[in-house]
Amino acid sequence: MDFNKFEDKFRMIHEKINDALIGEPKRLYDASRYLTKAGGKRIRPLLCLLACKAVGGKIKDALETAVAIELIHTFTLIHDDIMDKDELRRGVPSVHKTYGESTAILAGDLLFSKAFELCDSRAIKILAEASAEICEGQEMDMSFENRTYVTEREYLEMIRKKTAVLIKAATQAGALLGSDNKEEIDRLAEYGLNIGIAFQIHDDILGIFADEEKLGKPVGSDIVEGKKSLIAIKAIEKLEGKEKDRLLEILNKKGNARDEINLAVKLFRDSGAIRYCKAKAIQFVEMAKKAINELPESDAKKDLMRIADFVVERKI
Amino acid sequence: MDFNKFEDKFRMIHEKINDALIGEPKRLYDASRYLTKAGGKRIRPLLCLLACKAVGGKIKDALETAVAIELIHTFTLIHDDIMDKDELRRGVPSVHKTYGESTAILAGDLLFSKAFELCDSRAIKILAEASAEICEGQEMDMSFENRTYVTEREYLEMIRKKTAVLIKAATQAGALLGSDNKEEIDRLAEYGLNIGIAFQIHDDILGIFADEEKLGKPVGSDIVEGKKSLIAIKAIEKLEGKEKDRLLEILNKKGNARDEINLAVKLFRDSGAIRYCKAKAIQFVEMAKKAINELPESDAKKDLMRIADFVVERKI
Numbered sequence: 339m340d341f342n343k344f345e346d347k348f349r350m351i352h353e354k355i356n357d358a359l360i361g362e363p364k365r366l367y368d369a370s371r372y373l374t375k376a377g378g379k380r381i382r383p384l385l386c387l388l389a390c391k392a393v394g395g396k397i398k399d400a401l402e403t404a405v406a407i408e409l410i411h412t413f414t415l416i417h418d419d420i421m422d423k424d425e426l427r428r429g430v431p432s433v434h435k436t437y438g439e440s441t442a443i444l445a446g447d448l449l450f451s452k453a454f455e456l457c458d459s460r461a462i463k464i465l466a467e468a469s470a471e472i473c474e475g476q477e478m479d480m481s482f483e484n485r486t487y488v489t490e491r492e493y494l495e496m497i498r499k500k501t502a503v504l505i506k507a508a509t510q511a512g513a514l515l516g517s518d519n520k521e522e523i524d525r526l527a528e529y530g531l532n533i534g535i536a537f538q539i540h541d542d543i544l545g546i547f548a549d550e551e552k553l554g555k556p557v558g559s560d561i562v563e564g565k566k567s568l569i570a571i572k573a574i575e576k577l578e579g580k581e582k583d584r585l586l587e588i589l590n591k592k593g594n595a596r597d598e599i600n601l602a603v604k605l606f607r608d609s610g611a612i613r614y615c616k617a618k619a620i621q622f623v624e625m626a627k628k629a630i631n632e633l634p635e636s637d638a639k640k641d642l643m644r645i646a647d648f649v650v651e652r653k654i
Numbered sequence: 655m656d657f658n659k660f661e662d663k664f665r666m667i668h669e670k671i672n673d674a675l676i677g678e679p680k681r682l683y684d685a686s687r688y689l690t691k692a693g694g695k696r697i698r699p700l701l702c703l704l705a706c707k708a709v710g711g712k713i714k715d716a717l718e719t720a721v722a723i724e725l726i727h728t729f730t731l732i733h734d735d736i737m738d739k740d741e742l743r744r745g746v747p748s749v750h751k752t753y754g755e756s757t758a759i760l761a762g763d764l765l766f767s768k769a770f771e772l773c774d775s776r777a778i779k780i781l782a783e784a785s786a787e788i789c790e791g792q793e794m795d796m797s798f799e800n801r802t803y804v805t806e807r808e809y810l811e812m813i814r815k816k817t818a819v820l821i822k823a824a825t826q827a828g829a830l831l832g833s834d835n836k837e838e839i840d841r842l843a844e845y846g847l848n849i850g851i852a853f854q855i856h857d858d859i860l861g862i863f864a865d866e867e868k869l870g871k872p873v874g875s876d877i878v879e880g881k882k883s884l885i886a887i888k889a890i891e892k893l894e895g896k897e898k899d900r901l902l903e904i905l906n907k908k909g910n911a912r913d914e915i916n917l918a919v920k921l922f923r924d925s926g927a928i929r930y931c932k933a934k935a936i937q938f939v940e941m942a943k944k945a946i947n948e949l950p951e952s953d954a955k956k957d958l959m960r961i962a963d964f965v966v967e968r969k970i
Contacts, residue, residue: 361790363790363794363797365797366789417759420759439737440736440737440796441793441796443759444733444789444793447762447766447789448786448790450766451782451786452782454778454781462775463771465770466769466771467771469763472763473760473763473764473767474677474678474679476760477681477757477760478679480756480757481679
């Protein structure tokens with residue numbers, strides 16, 4: 339998918355982010371801006387703007403809320419990297435590696451504050467509720483690391499909260515600011531939730547196979563950290579005997595060596611877990627597309643349809 | 655001052671806090687509730703309710719926003735304790751000591767999210783701007799620890815942001831939700847800002863002299879950590895020669911022994927710095943009382959006047 343066509347929207351988003359993150363002490367604001375400069379797909383604010391357009395609204399009505407959502411996303415990345423002890427993010431050292439943990443905690447808190455300064459008052463509850471659920475999802479994710487078995491249902495609930503609710507908030511808030519048609523707002527919320535779940539399942543696949551340089555973090559780091567991805571859950575479910583025991587051993591140990599990671603990846607593949615997860619992600623994409631199928635035709639609707647497909651086709 | 659008269663208000667606040675902090679995962683919600691159970695003065699939500707009453711408003715109109723302010727306050731305590739490596743808070747092990755750092759970061763983030771779920775939409779910007787300034791103030795405070803000299807002006811700017819703006823937000827938001835008289839809202843904002851500054855100066859004095867058991871944290875810990883309090887700043891300014899050098903040495907070193915802490919306290923006293931700070935705190939209290947002097951007489955106004963005095967008389 340060619341994102342160049344959204345260049346004007348990305349520029350508006352970028353300018354608003356910069357405007358929001360000017361202040362003193364300089365070190366704190368530098369830390370807050372750091373990841374926003376390091377790239378990132380900006381897919382959440384884009385979805386917010388497109389959802390607004392798709393229901394007949396104007397970009398300017400949703401722009402500040404779109405930026406607020408990107409700030410919340412960035413805040414969660416900074417705090418998650420501290421908790422997960424991830425040293426790389428978007429190909430650069432993570433914020434706590436660069437500015438120290440204390441300033442990183444504060445930089446996240448500042449982004450969170452700025453998000454609520456920017457957000458349209460009509461969308462505050464959507465963003466606040468999503469933020470609370472993100473915290474719940476991250477706590478679930480961390481607790482999974484200490485467990486041998488996690489079910490698919492538990493995993494889906496975790497990524498719904500950790501990843502999908504913010505994407506849902508983006509499309510729901512965008513639609514809310516563009517229209518008062520409750521049915522259409524609900525449809526866009528449903529769309530966002532489903533592509534959000536597909537996005538995370540695909541992200542877990544990328545985390546195992548993608549090119550380290552493109553991904554901006556070490557390949558296989560989820561395995562090293564004992565993250566319970568849907569791939570891992572399914573592979574354990576499908577394997578038997580020695581292979582299952584060996585995989586469990588690798589996944590429940592932290593700090594695996596390269597050959598152990600390679601074996602885990604081989605077992606993921608051989609068990610059919612990868613195939614299963616790819617199909618699952620596509621299933622959620624189809625639900626997302628179905629949710630907005632009845633919307634009036636528009637360029638924005640077409641873009642949302644294409645982005646849904648892109649979510650599971652992207653290489654990064 | 656007898657706070658028992660506010661018992662019904664404290665009960666309402668307490669119930670609302672409990673209602674707001676029910677959820678799953680249990681461990682995360684336990685961590686979020688932990689400090690709210692450990693006591694705390696609840697002076698911010700009380701001030702919010704009294705400010706609302708003082709301009710003719712109803713308690714129920716400000717109650718949820720008052721609770722939102724207490725949640726923001728609790729969130730900042732949890733994150734500050736992580737940054738400052740404080741192991742005790744309100745006489746109990748701090749949240750990160752009890753639940754680990756990751757869950758403590760998340761518990762703070764969750765409280766922040768819940769605050770914006772609860773807050774009246776008219777008061778969102780006040781709370782969001784205050785939160786951003788609190789982050790700026792904490793970053794200033796941390797940066798002071800690495801500096802030999804800090805001026806009184808810099809210190810006052812730091813505590814304005816770190817402590818006073820949230821107390822200001824409490825009285826300003828309370829007034830806003832009780833009246834549309836802009837002048838009265840401004841007066842209550844001014845009141846909150848000034849008692850907030852007095853509160854922090856007095857807190858620094860308590861941190862040096864108060865009884866360890868009452869304070870709930872080790873006496874002299876500010877000196878151990880090299881915190882630049884107004885007392886320290888003034889003492890350095892007033893002392894000369896060997897005494898000044900010795901004090902600078904103690905204040906710029908972390909992990910002082912008990913006899914060094916005792917010497918610092920003696921120098922604080924002998925230099926007249928304590929006397930100066932007590933007078934300064936009273937000066938801000940007088941400004942606070944003057945700000946609301948012109949408000950119509952009411953029980954709430956009388957309470958606000960008494961609380962202003964209490965701020966610099968309290969032993970805890």
